Amino acid sequence: EDQVTQSPEALRLQEGESSSLNCSYTVSGLRGLFWYRQDPGKGPEFLFTLYSAGEEKEKERLKATLTKKESFLHITAPKPEDSATYLCAVPFVAAGNKLTFGGGTRVLVKP
Amino acid sequence: ETGVTQSPTHLIKTRGQQVTLRCSSQSGHNTVSWYQQALGQGPQFIFQYYREEENGRGNFPPRFSGLQFPNYSSELNVNALELDDSALYLCASSSGLAGGETQYFGPGTRLLVL
Numbered sequence: 001e002d003q004v005t006q007s008p009e010a011l012r013l014q015e016g017e018s019s020s021l022n023c024s025y026t027v028s029g030l031r032g033l034f035w036y037r038q039d040p041g042k043g044p045e046f047l048f049t050l051y052s053a054g055e056e057k058e059k060e061r062l063k064a065t066l067t068k069k070e071s072f073l074h075i076t077a078p079k080p081e082d083s084a085t086y087l088c089a090v091p092f093v094a095a096g097n098k099l100t101f102g103g104g105t106r107v108l109v110k111p
Numbered sequence: 112e113t114g115v116t117q118s119p120t121h122l123i124k125t126r127g128q129q130v131t132l133r134c135s136s137q138s139g140h141n142t143v144s145w146y147q148q149a150l151g152q153g154p155q156f157i158f159q160y161y162r163e164e165e166n167g168r169g170n171f172p173p174r175f176s177g178l179q180f181p182n183y184s185s186e187l188n189v190n191a192l193e194l195d196d197s198a199l200y201l202c203a204s205s206s207g208l209a210g211g212e213t214q215y216f217g218p219g220t221r222l223l224v225l
Contacts, residue, residue: 034213041221044154044201044216087153098159101153
């Protein structure tokens with residue numbers, strides 16, 4: 001069964017303190033891994049799609065990487081505005097393009 | 112380019128009532144997926160519509176039903192509401208069914224069942 005697990009569940013950082021979030025997955029025939037950012041009470045905002053092991057993508061202070069079993073979201077020198085829940089998801093192609101989400105990592109960056 | 116929109120933003124219902132939530136997909140997208148997100152959890156897939164046909168359903172009872180219209184907008188209907196149906200309901204649009212297409216989410220509808 002396709003599964004997505006994120007760790008840690010929560011992360012408290014000081015402004016400027018870099019860290020990494022983990023997303024591990026078990027899925028047959030990966031067709032992409034997606035990272036989203038979600039602010040409280042709002043819909044997920046698309047960040048990155050990674051398709052193959054070794055691929056990396058960057059956006060401002062965020063960098064996503066992918067291996068055959070997991071993905072990392074690196075936050076470099078975070079600012080308070082980076083505080084959010086970060087979700088990763090993989091498509092379950094046997095049910096159309098259904099996304100299976102991890103439980104998310106809640107990141108709080110304190111000034 | 113208009114993004115995904117949802118209405119209403121908030122809704123309060125009582126147990127046993129019925130509710131209809133609406134979603135307008137992003138321009139150029141023909142696929143709409145619905146998700147339920149309980150507090151503190153990741154979104155759970157309800158079902159997906161592609162060109163007005165249901166294309167995949169998650170582990171939700173039949174009282175959760177949907178429609179997609181010719182303009183690719185969509186509705187989610189929930190009958191006989193239960194307290195556990197209280198959640199953020201998210202709509203996402205994408206283009207095609209090859210797998211791996213990016214899904215873009217709307218702002219969600221917060222449903223509270225009393």
